[in-house]
Amino acid sequence: xxxxxxxxxxxxxxxxxxxxxxxxxxxxxxxxxxxxxxxxxxxxxxxxxxxxxxxxxxxxxxxxxxxxxxxxxxxxxxxxxxxxxxxxxxxxxxxxxxxxxxxxxxxxxxxxxxxxxxxxxxxxxxxxxxxxxxxxxxxxxxxxxxxxxxxxxxxxxxxxxxxxxxxxxxxxxxxxxxxxxxxxxxxxxxxxxxxxxxxxxxxxxxxxxxxxxxxxxxxxxxxxxxxxxxxxxxxxxxxxxxxxxxxxxxxxxxxxxxxxxxxxxxxxxxxxxxxxxxxxxxxxxxxxxxxxxxxxxxxxxxxxxxxxxxxxxxxxxxxxxxxxxxxxxxxxxxxxxxxxxxxxxxxxxxxxxxxxxxxxxxxxxxxxxxxxxxxxxxxxxxxxxxxxxxxxxxxxxxxxxxxxxxxxxxx
Amino acid sequence: xxxxxxxxxxxxxxxxxxxxxxxxxxxxxxxxxxxxxxxxxxxxxxxxxxxxxxxxxxxxxxxxxxxxxxxxxxxxxxxx
Numbered sequence: 128x129x130x131x132x133x134x135x136x137x138x139x140x141x142x143x144x145x146x147x148x149x150x151x152x153x154x155x156x157x158x159x160x161x162x163x164x165x166x167x168x169x170x171x172x173x174x175x176x177x178x179x180x181x182x183x184x185x186x187x188x189x190x191x192x193x194x195x196x197x198x199x200x201x202x203x204x205x206x207x208x209x210x211x212x213x214x215x216x217x218x219x220x221x222x223x224x225x226x227x228x229x230x231x232x233x234x235x236x237x238x239x240x241x242x243x244x245x246x247x248x249x250x251x252x253x254x255x256x257x258x259x260x261x262x263x264x265x266x267x268x269x270x271x272x273x274x275x276x277x278x279x280x281x282x283x284x285x286x287x288x289x290x291x292x293x294x295x296x297x298x299x300x301x302x303x304x305x306x307x308x309x310x311x312x313x314x315x316x317x318x319x320x321x322x323x324x325x326x327x328x329x330x331x332x333x334x335x336x337x338x339x340x341x342x343x344x345x346x347x348x349x350x351x352x353x354x355x356x357x358x359x360x361x362x363x364x365x366x367x368x369x370x371x372x373x374x375x376x377x378x379x380x381x382x383x384x385x386x387x388x389x390x391x392x393x394x395x396x397x398x399x400x401x402x403x404x405x406x407x408x409x410x411x412x413x414x415x416x417x418x419x420x421x422x423x424x425x426x427x428x429x430x431x432x433x434x435x436x437x438x439x440x441x442x443x444x445x446x447x448x449x450x451x452x453x454x455x456x457x458x459x460x461x462x463x464x465x466x467x468x469x470x471x472x473x474x475x476x477x478x479x480x481x482x483x484x485x486x487x488x489x490x491x492x493x494x495x496x497x498x499x500x501x502x503x504x505x506x507x508x509x510x511x512x513x514x515x516x517x518x519x520x521x522x523x524x525x526x527x528x529x530x531x532x533x534x535x536x537x538x
Numbered sequence: 539x540x541x542x543x544x545x546x547x548x549x550x551x552x553x554x555x556x557x558x559x560x561x562x563x564x565x566x567x568x569x570x571x572x573x574x575x576x577x578x579x580x581x582x583x584x585x586x587x588x589x590x591x592x593x594x595x596x597x598x599x600x601x602x603x604x605x606x607x608x609x610x611x612x613x614x615x616x617x618x
Binding site (some may be wrong): 257 | 551552553554570574577578579580585
Protein backbone atom coordinates (compact mmCIF):
# COMPACT_ATOMS: atom_id res chain seq x y z
CA UNK A 128 0.00 0.00 0.00
CA UNK A 129 1.25 3.43 -0.90
CA UNK A 130 0.59 6.66 0.99
CA UNK A 131 -1.29 9.36 -0.94
CA UNK A 132 0.11 12.89 -1.00
CA UNK A 133 -1.79 15.96 -2.17
CA UNK A 134 0.71 18.08 -4.07
CA UNK A 135 -1.46 20.58 -5.89
CA UNK A 136 -4.91 22.08 -5.95
CA UNK A 137 -6.90 24.41 -8.14
CA UNK A 138 -10.24 26.09 -7.83
CA UNK A 139 -12.82 27.97 -9.90
CA UNK A 140 -15.19 29.81 -7.60
CA UNK A 141 -17.43 32.86 -7.37
CA UNK A 142 -14.43 34.59 -5.73
CA UNK A 143 -12.18 33.78 -8.67
CA UNK A 144 -9.53 31.16 -9.31
CA UNK A 145 -6.90 32.18 -6.78
CA UNK A 146 -6.82 29.61 -3.93
CA UNK A 147 -5.64 32.23 -1.42
CA UNK A 148 -8.52 34.56 -2.16
CA UNK A 149 -10.89 31.59 -2.11
CA UNK A 150 -9.57 30.60 1.32
CA UNK A 151 -9.86 34.11 2.69
CA UNK A 152 -13.45 34.46 1.46
CA UNK A 153 -14.67 31.12 2.81
CA UNK A 154 -12.90 31.38 6.16
CA UNK A 155 -14.13 34.93 6.74
CA UNK A 156 -17.69 33.83 5.96
CA UNK A 157 -18.04 36.10 2.94
CA UNK A 158 -21.10 34.87 1.04
CA UNK A 159 -21.21 34.43 -2.74
CA UNK A 160 -24.97 33.92 -2.61
CA UNK A 161 -27.17 36.48 -4.37
CA UNK A 162 -30.81 36.77 -5.40
CA UNK A 163 -31.56 35.49 -8.91
CA UNK A 164 -33.72 38.59 -9.35
CA UNK A 165 -30.39 40.32 -10.13
CA UNK A 166 -30.44 38.41 -13.41
CA UNK A 167 -33.01 39.53 -15.93
CA UNK A 168 -31.76 37.48 -18.89
CA UNK A 169 -34.17 34.57 -18.35
CA UNK A 170 -37.11 33.58 -16.19
CA UNK A 171 -35.79 32.50 -12.78
CA UNK A 172 -37.52 31.26 -9.64
CA UNK A 173 -37.63 33.80 -6.84
CA UNK A 174 -34.63 32.22 -5.10
CA UNK A 175 -30.93 32.77 -4.55
CA UNK A 176 -27.85 31.07 -6.02
CA UNK A 177 -24.06 31.38 -5.91
CA UNK A 178 -23.03 31.83 -9.50
CA UNK A 179 -19.76 32.93 -11.09
CA UNK A 180 -19.85 36.25 -12.90
CA UNK A 181 -16.39 36.94 -14.15
CA UNK A 182 -15.27 33.67 -15.72
CA UNK A 183 -14.08 34.52 -19.22
CA UNK A 184 -13.82 31.36 -21.36
CA UNK A 185 -11.79 33.18 -24.03
CA UNK A 186 -9.07 33.87 -21.48
CA UNK A 187 -8.51 30.11 -21.27
CA UNK A 188 -9.66 28.52 -24.54
CA UNK A 189 -9.62 29.07 -28.29
CA UNK A 190 -12.86 29.54 -30.21
CA UNK A 191 -12.59 26.06 -31.71
CA UNK A 192 -11.89 24.47 -28.29
CA UNK A 193 -15.02 26.14 -26.97
CA UNK A 194 -17.15 24.40 -29.61
CA UNK A 195 -16.84 21.21 -27.54
CA UNK A 196 -16.48 22.66 -24.04
CA UNK A 197 -19.55 23.14 -21.91
CA UNK A 198 -19.16 25.50 -18.92
CA UNK A 199 -18.74 22.49 -16.59
CA UNK A 200 -15.82 21.21 -18.69
CA UNK A 201 -14.35 24.71 -18.85
CA UNK A 202 -14.38 24.95 -15.05
CA UNK A 203 -12.84 21.48 -14.75
CA UNK A 204 -10.07 22.23 -17.21
CA UNK A 205 -9.14 25.53 -15.60
CA UNK A 206 -9.02 24.17 -12.05
CA UNK A 207 -7.17 21.00 -13.08
CA UNK A 208 -4.58 23.11 -14.93
CA UNK A 209 -4.09 25.20 -11.78
CA UNK A 210 -3.68 22.06 -9.67
CA UNK A 211 -1.12 20.62 -12.05
CA UNK A 212 0.71 23.91 -12.18
CA UNK A 213 0.82 24.18 -8.39
CA UNK A 214 2.18 20.63 -8.09
CA UNK A 215 5.23 21.59 -10.15
CA UNK A 216 4.99 18.28 -12.03
CA UNK A 217 6.67 18.22 -15.42
CA UNK A 218 4.43 16.13 -17.68
CA UNK A 219 7.42 15.31 -19.89
CA UNK A 220 9.08 13.56 -16.96
CA UNK A 221 6.09 11.36 -16.12
CA UNK A 222 5.31 7.79 -17.08
CA UNK A 223 1.92 8.73 -18.51
CA UNK A 224 0.59 5.17 -18.18
CA UNK A 225 0.83 5.65 -14.42
CA UNK A 226 -1.21 8.87 -14.46
CA UNK A 227 -5.00 9.19 -14.62
CA UNK A 228 -7.94 11.57 -14.50
CA UNK A 229 -10.97 10.98 -12.26
CA UNK A 230 -13.78 13.53 -12.34
CA UNK A 231 -17.04 13.87 -10.44
CA UNK A 232 -20.03 15.78 -11.75
CA UNK A 233 -23.70 15.60 -10.85
CA UNK A 234 -25.53 17.02 -13.84
CA UNK A 235 -22.63 17.00 -16.31
CA UNK A 236 -23.03 19.44 -19.16
CA UNK A 237 -26.38 20.76 -17.94
CA UNK A 238 -25.94 24.11 -19.68
CA UNK A 239 -25.26 22.70 -23.14
CA UNK A 240 -28.14 20.27 -22.75
CA UNK A 241 -30.55 23.00 -21.71
CA UNK A 242 -29.45 25.26 -24.58
CA UNK A 243 -29.91 22.40 -27.05
CA UNK A 244 -33.37 21.44 -25.79
CA UNK A 245 -34.40 25.05 -25.68
CA UNK A 246 -33.40 25.41 -29.32
CA UNK A 247 -35.04 22.13 -30.36
CA UNK A 248 -38.32 22.32 -28.48
CA UNK A 249 -38.59 26.05 -27.91
CA UNK A 250 -37.47 27.46 -31.24
CA UNK A 251 -38.41 24.30 -33.18
CA UNK A 252 -34.86 24.30 -34.55
CA UNK A 253 -34.08 21.03 -36.31
CA UNK A 254 -30.47 21.91 -37.17
CA UNK A 255 -28.61 21.15 -33.98
CA UNK A 256 -24.93 21.91 -33.73
CA UNK A 257 -22.76 19.02 -34.95
CA UNK A 258 -20.66 18.92 -31.79
CA UNK A 259 -23.65 18.75 -29.45
CA UNK A 260 -23.08 15.10 -28.48
CA UNK A 261 -19.38 15.34 -27.56
CA UNK A 262 -20.09 18.57 -25.72
CA UNK A 263 -23.06 17.26 -23.75
CA UNK A 264 -21.71 13.82 -22.82
CA UNK A 265 -21.22 13.67 -19.07
CA UNK A 266 -17.64 12.41 -19.31
CA UNK A 267 -16.61 15.33 -21.50
CA UNK A 268 -14.60 17.13 -18.79
CA UNK A 269 -12.52 14.05 -17.95
CA UNK A 270 -11.91 13.37 -21.62
CA UNK A 271 -10.71 16.90 -22.29
CA UNK A 272 -8.35 16.84 -19.30
CA UNK A 273 -6.96 13.47 -20.38
CA UNK A 274 -6.37 14.72 -23.93
CA UNK A 275 -4.66 17.88 -22.71
CA UNK A 276 -2.39 16.13 -20.20
CA UNK A 277 -1.84 12.95 -22.19
CA UNK A 278 -2.47 10.88 -19.04
CA UNK A 279 -3.06 7.29 -20.13
CA UNK A 280 -3.90 5.50 -16.87
CA UNK A 281 -7.68 5.93 -16.90
CA UNK A 282 -10.11 8.75 -17.54
CA UNK A 283 -13.27 8.06 -15.56
CA UNK A 284 -16.31 10.12 -14.61
CA UNK A 285 -18.23 9.45 -11.42
CA UNK A 286 -21.85 10.55 -11.37
CA UNK A 287 -23.37 10.10 -7.91
CA UNK A 288 -25.14 13.40 -7.31
CA UNK A 289 -23.73 15.29 -4.31
CA UNK A 290 -21.06 12.65 -3.61
CA UNK A 291 -19.68 12.48 -7.18
CA UNK A 292 -16.36 14.24 -6.67
CA UNK A 293 -15.81 12.70 -3.24
CA UNK A 294 -15.97 9.32 -4.89
CA UNK A 295 -13.77 10.47 -7.78
CA UNK A 296 -11.10 11.67 -5.33
CA UNK A 297 -11.46 8.63 -3.08
CA UNK A 298 -11.22 6.15 -5.96
CA UNK A 299 -8.25 8.07 -7.37
CA UNK A 300 -6.54 7.82 -3.99
CA UNK A 301 -7.20 4.06 -3.98
CA UNK A 302 -5.61 3.75 -7.39
CA UNK A 303 -2.46 5.26 -5.95
CA UNK A 304 -2.68 3.28 -2.73
CA UNK A 305 -2.90 0.00 -4.64
CA UNK A 306 0.10 0.96 -6.76
CA UNK A 307 -1.82 1.24 -10.05
CA UNK A 308 -0.98 4.92 -10.49
CA UNK A 309 1.68 7.37 -9.37
CA UNK A 310 -0.20 10.58 -10.19
CA UNK A 311 -3.93 11.25 -10.40
CA UNK A 312 -5.74 14.45 -11.29
CA UNK A 313 -9.02 14.20 -9.37
CA UNK A 314 -11.80 16.61 -8.60
CA UNK A 315 -15.21 17.80 -9.55
CA UNK A 316 -16.99 20.43 -11.59
CA UNK A 317 -20.55 21.61 -11.79
CA UNK A 318 -22.41 24.33 -13.64
CA UNK A 319 -26.16 24.10 -13.26
CA UNK A 320 -27.44 27.62 -12.70
CA UNK A 321 -29.87 27.46 -15.62
CA UNK A 322 -33.58 28.28 -15.47
CA UNK A 323 -34.82 24.76 -16.33
CA UNK A 324 -32.56 23.20 -13.71
CA UNK A 325 -33.48 25.79 -11.08
CA UNK A 326 -37.21 25.39 -11.63
CA UNK A 327 -36.79 21.61 -11.31
CA UNK A 328 -35.01 22.00 -7.97
CA UNK A 329 -37.65 24.51 -6.91
CA UNK A 330 -40.35 21.94 -7.70
CA UNK A 331 -38.65 19.48 -5.34
CA UNK A 332 -39.16 22.05 -2.53
CA UNK A 333 -35.51 21.97 -1.55
CA UNK A 334 -34.36 25.52 -2.34
CA UNK A 335 -33.99 28.00 0.50
CA UNK A 336 -36.38 30.91 0.80
CA UNK A 337 -34.66 34.19 0.13
CA UNK A 338 -33.67 35.94 3.36
CA UNK A 339 -35.43 39.24 2.77
CA UNK A 340 -33.22 41.18 5.19
CA UNK A 341 -30.04 39.88 3.56
CA UNK A 342 -30.29 37.49 0.58
CA UNK A 343 -26.60 36.58 1.03
CA UNK A 344 -27.64 34.86 4.28
CA UNK A 345 -30.30 32.63 2.72
CA UNK A 346 -28.44 29.36 3.31
CA UNK A 347 -28.40 28.56 7.05
CA UNK A 348 -27.00 25.09 7.76
CA UNK A 349 -27.84 23.67 11.22
CA UNK A 350 -29.81 26.81 12.04
CA UNK A 351 -33.23 26.67 13.66
CA UNK A 352 -34.64 28.89 10.92
CA UNK A 353 -33.02 27.11 7.93
CA UNK A 354 -35.31 26.75 4.93
CA UNK A 355 -33.29 24.79 2.39
CA UNK A 356 -30.27 24.72 0.17
CA UNK A 357 -28.83 27.20 -2.30
CA UNK A 358 -27.24 25.98 -5.53
CA UNK A 359 -23.73 27.02 -6.51
CA UNK A 360 -21.28 26.38 -9.33
CA UNK A 361 -17.54 25.93 -9.73
CA UNK A 362 -14.80 23.36 -9.56
CA UNK A 363 -11.93 22.10 -7.45
CA UNK A 364 -9.18 19.70 -8.47
CA UNK A 365 -6.25 18.00 -6.78
CA UNK A 366 -3.03 16.41 -7.83
CA UNK A 367 -2.75 13.18 -5.86
CA UNK A 368 0.59 11.50 -5.90
CA UNK A 369 2.18 8.47 -4.32
CA UNK A 370 4.16 9.63 -1.31
CA UNK A 371 7.46 8.23 -2.57
CA UNK A 372 6.97 9.81 -6.01
CA UNK A 373 6.29 13.19 -4.41
CA UNK A 374 9.21 12.92 -1.98
CA UNK A 375 11.62 11.78 -4.65
CA UNK A 376 11.03 14.87 -6.75
CA UNK A 377 11.08 17.15 -3.71
CA UNK A 378 7.44 18.18 -4.09
CA UNK A 379 5.71 20.45 -1.62
CA UNK A 380 3.32 18.02 0.08
CA UNK A 381 0.17 19.88 1.14
CA UNK A 382 -1.70 17.08 2.92
CA UNK A 383 -2.19 13.33 2.98
CA UNK A 384 -5.38 11.46 2.11
CA UNK A 385 -5.69 8.60 4.55
CA UNK A 386 -9.31 7.49 4.55
CA UNK A 387 -12.19 7.04 2.15
CA UNK A 388 -15.55 5.36 2.22
CA UNK A 389 -18.29 4.95 -0.31
CA UNK A 390 -21.45 3.35 1.00
CA UNK A 391 -25.11 3.11 0.05
CA UNK A 392 -28.20 3.85 2.14
CA UNK A 393 -30.31 1.63 -0.12
CA UNK A 394 -33.43 3.03 1.48
CA UNK A 395 -34.95 6.13 -0.07
CA UNK A 396 -34.26 8.16 -3.17
CA UNK A 397 -33.87 11.50 -1.37
CA UNK A 398 -34.43 11.05 2.38
CA UNK A 399 -31.16 11.04 4.33
CA UNK A 400 -30.49 8.00 6.48
CA UNK A 401 -28.87 8.46 9.90
CA UNK A 402 -27.70 4.85 9.86
CA UNK A 403 -26.33 5.24 6.33
CA UNK A 404 -24.41 8.41 7.12
CA UNK A 405 -23.03 6.92 10.34
CA UNK A 406 -21.98 3.80 8.43
CA UNK A 407 -20.10 5.93 5.91
CA UNK A 408 -18.22 7.87 8.62
CA UNK A 409 -17.31 4.66 10.48
CA UNK A 410 -16.11 3.02 7.28
CA UNK A 411 -13.85 5.99 6.51
CA UNK A 412 -12.45 5.93 10.07
CA UNK A 413 -11.73 2.21 9.72
CA UNK A 414 -10.06 2.82 6.38
CA UNK A 415 -7.90 5.55 7.95
CA UNK A 416 -7.09 3.35 11.01
CA UNK A 417 -8.34 6.13 13.27
CA UNK A 418 -10.64 6.30 16.27
CA UNK A 419 -13.35 8.93 16.16
CA UNK A 420 -11.69 10.92 18.98
CA UNK A 421 -8.67 11.54 16.75
CA UNK A 422 -10.66 13.63 14.25
CA UNK A 423 -10.13 17.31 14.96
CA UNK A 424 -12.59 18.84 12.50
CA UNK A 425 -15.57 17.74 10.43
CA UNK A 426 -16.52 19.62 7.29
CA UNK A 427 -20.17 18.59 7.26
CA UNK A 428 -22.35 17.98 4.24
CA UNK A 429 -24.61 20.57 5.92
CA UNK A 430 -26.88 21.56 3.05
CA UNK A 431 -29.29 23.72 5.00
CA UNK A 432 -32.31 21.48 4.37
CA UNK A 433 -34.41 20.39 7.35
CA UNK A 434 -33.92 16.73 6.60
CA UNK A 435 -30.18 16.66 5.91
CA UNK A 436 -28.88 18.72 8.78
CA UNK A 437 -30.77 16.99 11.58
CA UNK A 438 -29.96 13.55 10.14
CA UNK A 439 -26.28 14.43 9.77
CA UNK A 440 -26.11 15.83 13.31
CA UNK A 441 -27.64 12.60 14.64
CA UNK A 442 -25.23 10.50 12.56
CA UNK A 443 -22.24 12.48 13.86
CA UNK A 444 -23.53 12.04 17.42
CA UNK A 445 -23.87 8.31 16.80
CA UNK A 446 -20.27 7.97 15.58
CA UNK A 447 -18.54 10.52 17.77
CA UNK A 448 -20.59 10.02 20.93
CA UNK A 449 -23.51 12.01 22.31
CA UNK A 450 -21.09 14.49 23.84
CA UNK A 451 -19.82 15.76 20.51
CA UNK A 452 -18.55 18.97 22.05
CA UNK A 453 -15.03 17.77 21.33
CA UNK A 454 -15.26 17.78 17.52
CA UNK A 455 -15.67 21.14 15.82
CA UNK A 456 -18.11 20.95 12.90
CA UNK A 457 -18.94 23.47 10.18
CA UNK A 458 -20.60 23.65 6.80
CA UNK A 459 -19.15 26.01 4.24
CA UNK A 460 -22.20 25.65 1.97
CA UNK A 461 -23.60 28.72 3.74
CA UNK A 462 -21.22 30.83 1.63
CA UNK A 463 -20.53 28.89 -1.60
CA UNK A 464 -23.83 27.07 -1.89
CA UNK A 465 -24.29 23.46 -2.92
CA UNK A 466 -22.15 22.53 -5.90
CA UNK A 467 -23.62 19.02 -6.18
CA UNK A 468 -21.03 17.00 -8.10
CA UNK A 469 -18.27 19.48 -7.26
CA UNK A 470 -19.31 19.93 -3.61
CA UNK A 471 -17.07 17.22 -2.15
CA UNK A 472 -14.03 18.53 -4.04
CA UNK A 473 -14.56 22.14 -3.00
CA UNK A 474 -15.21 21.11 0.60
CA UNK A 475 -12.17 18.82 0.68
CA UNK A 476 -10.14 21.81 -0.47
CA UNK A 477 -11.50 23.82 2.46
CA UNK A 478 -10.77 20.90 4.80
CA UNK A 479 -7.17 20.67 3.57
CA UNK A 480 -6.75 24.43 3.92
CA UNK A 481 -7.99 24.09 7.51
CA UNK A 482 -5.41 21.36 8.18
CA UNK A 483 -2.68 23.46 6.64
CA UNK A 484 -3.22 26.40 8.98
CA UNK A 485 -4.76 24.62 11.99
CA UNK A 486 -7.73 26.97 11.65
CA UNK A 487 -11.26 25.83 10.78
CA UNK A 488 -13.92 27.89 9.01
CA UNK A 489 -17.24 28.83 10.61
CA UNK A 490 -20.75 27.97 9.49
CA UNK A 491 -21.96 31.37 8.37
CA UNK A 492 -25.49 32.54 9.20
CA UNK A 493 -25.72 30.25 12.20
CA UNK A 494 -27.20 32.51 14.85
CA UNK A 495 -29.50 30.08 16.57
CA UNK A 496 -28.58 26.40 16.54
CA UNK A 497 -31.42 23.97 15.92
CA UNK A 498 -31.67 21.87 19.12
CA UNK A 499 -31.96 18.86 16.81
CA UNK A 500 -28.51 19.67 15.46
CA UNK A 501 -26.57 19.54 18.71
CA UNK A 502 -22.90 19.60 17.73
CA UNK A 503 -19.78 21.65 18.49
CA UNK A 504 -20.55 24.23 15.82
CA UNK A 505 -17.91 26.68 14.66
CA UNK A 506 -19.82 29.96 14.63
CA UNK A 507 -19.09 33.52 13.68
CA UNK A 508 -15.34 33.41 13.14
CA UNK A 509 -12.69 30.96 12.02
CA UNK A 510 -11.46 28.91 14.97
CA UNK A 511 -7.81 28.04 15.60
CA UNK A 512 -7.38 24.40 16.66
CA UNK A 513 -4.20 23.47 18.44
CA UNK A 514 -2.17 21.02 16.33
CA UNK A 515 -5.02 19.98 14.05
CA UNK A 516 -3.91 16.67 12.51
CA UNK A 517 -6.91 14.81 11.12
CA UNK A 518 -10.07 16.13 9.47
CA UNK A 519 -13.12 14.54 7.88
CA UNK A 520 -15.22 15.79 4.96
CA UNK A 521 -18.74 14.39 4.50
CA UNK A 522 -20.83 14.08 1.35
CA UNK A 523 -24.28 12.49 1.39
CA UNK A 524 -26.09 12.30 -1.92
CA UNK A 525 -29.56 11.87 -3.30
CA UNK A 526 -29.78 8.28 -4.38
CA UNK A 527 -28.33 7.18 -1.04
CA UNK A 528 -24.66 7.41 -2.04
CA UNK A 529 -22.41 8.47 0.81
CA UNK A 530 -18.78 9.41 0.58
CA UNK A 531 -16.48 10.39 3.40
CA UNK A 532 -12.86 11.49 3.01
CA UNK A 533 -10.31 11.77 5.82
CA UNK A 534 -7.14 13.79 5.46
CA UNK A 535 -4.04 14.28 7.58
CA UNK A 536 -1.97 17.42 7.91
CA UNK A 537 1.28 17.20 5.95
CA UNK A 538 3.61 18.15 8.79
CA UNK B 539 -17.00 38.64 -52.17
CA UNK B 540 -16.23 35.32 -53.84
CA UNK B 541 -16.59 31.89 -52.28
CA UNK B 542 -12.91 31.52 -51.42
CA UNK B 543 -12.76 34.87 -49.64
CA UNK B 544 -15.90 34.17 -47.64
CA UNK B 545 -14.66 30.71 -46.71
CA UNK B 546 -11.26 32.07 -45.80
CA UNK B 547 -12.86 34.57 -43.41
CA UNK B 548 -15.01 31.86 -41.83
CA UNK B 549 -12.05 29.54 -41.24
CA UNK B 550 -9.87 32.37 -39.96
CA UNK B 551 -12.49 33.48 -37.41
CA UNK B 552 -13.59 30.07 -36.27
CA UNK B 553 -10.23 28.37 -35.99
CA UNK B 554 -8.07 31.39 -35.29
CA UNK B 555 -5.64 30.95 -38.18
CA UNK B 556 -4.10 33.69 -40.31
CA UNK B 557 -6.05 34.32 -43.55
CA UNK B 558 -2.76 34.34 -45.43
CA UNK B 559 -2.24 30.69 -44.46
CA UNK B 560 -5.54 29.67 -46.06
CA UNK B 561 -4.66 28.96 -49.68
CA UNK B 562 -6.64 26.83 -52.14
CA UNK B 563 -4.10 24.02 -51.96
CA UNK B 564 -3.88 24.09 -48.15
CA UNK B 565 -5.32 20.98 -46.54
CA UNK B 566 -7.86 21.37 -43.75
CA UNK B 567 -5.66 19.08 -41.68
CA UNK B 568 -2.74 21.47 -42.07
CA UNK B 569 -4.97 24.22 -40.69
CA UNK B 570 -5.54 22.10 -37.58
CA UNK B 571 -9.05 20.92 -38.42
CA UNK B 572 -9.85 17.36 -37.33
CA UNK B 573 -12.96 15.43 -38.41
CA UNK B 574 -15.14 17.07 -35.74
CA UNK B 575 -13.95 20.54 -36.73
CA UNK B 576 -14.81 19.77 -40.36
CA UNK B 577 -18.37 18.83 -39.35
CA UNK B 578 -18.58 22.09 -37.43
CA UNK B 579 -17.33 24.04 -40.44
CA UNK B 580 -19.81 22.36 -42.78
CA UNK B 581 -22.63 23.29 -40.41
CA UNK B 582 -21.65 26.96 -40.75
CA UNK B 583 -21.14 26.63 -44.52
CA UNK B 584 -24.69 25.30 -44.85
CA UNK B 585 -26.01 28.38 -43.05
CA UNK B 586 -23.88 30.97 -44.82
CA UNK B 587 -24.18 29.57 -48.37
CA UNK B 588 -27.78 28.34 -47.94
CA UNK B 589 -27.02 24.82 -49.09
CA UNK B 590 -27.50 21.31 -47.76
CA UNK B 591 -24.42 19.09 -47.67
CA UNK B 592 -25.28 15.38 -47.52
CA UNK B 593 -23.13 12.92 -45.57
CA UNK B 594 -21.63 11.28 -48.67
CA UNK B 595 -20.37 14.64 -49.91
CA UNK B 596 -18.18 15.24 -46.88
CA UNK B 597 -15.03 14.11 -48.67
CA UNK B 598 -12.97 17.23 -48.71
CA UNK B 599 -9.25 17.49 -48.21
CA UNK B 600 -8.15 20.95 -49.33
CA UNK B 601 -9.63 24.44 -49.17
CA UNK B 602 -10.13 24.23 -52.95
CA UNK B 603 -12.22 21.05 -52.45
CA UNK B 604 -14.49 22.98 -50.11
CA UNK B 605 -14.83 25.86 -52.56
CA UNK B 606 -15.75 23.48 -55.43
CA UNK B 607 -18.23 21.64 -53.23
CA UNK B 608 -19.93 24.90 -52.22
CA UNK B 609 -20.10 26.20 -55.80
CA UNK B 610 -21.39 22.90 -57.19
CA UNK B 611 -24.08 22.57 -54.52
CA UNK B 612 -25.18 26.18 -54.91
CA UNK B 613 -25.58 25.52 -58.63
CA UNK B 614 -27.41 22.21 -58.11
CA UNK B 615 -29.63 23.58 -55.35
CA UNK B 616 -30.53 26.72 -57.29
CA UNK B 617 -28.70 29.21 -55.07
CA UNK B 618 -26.11 30.42 -57.57
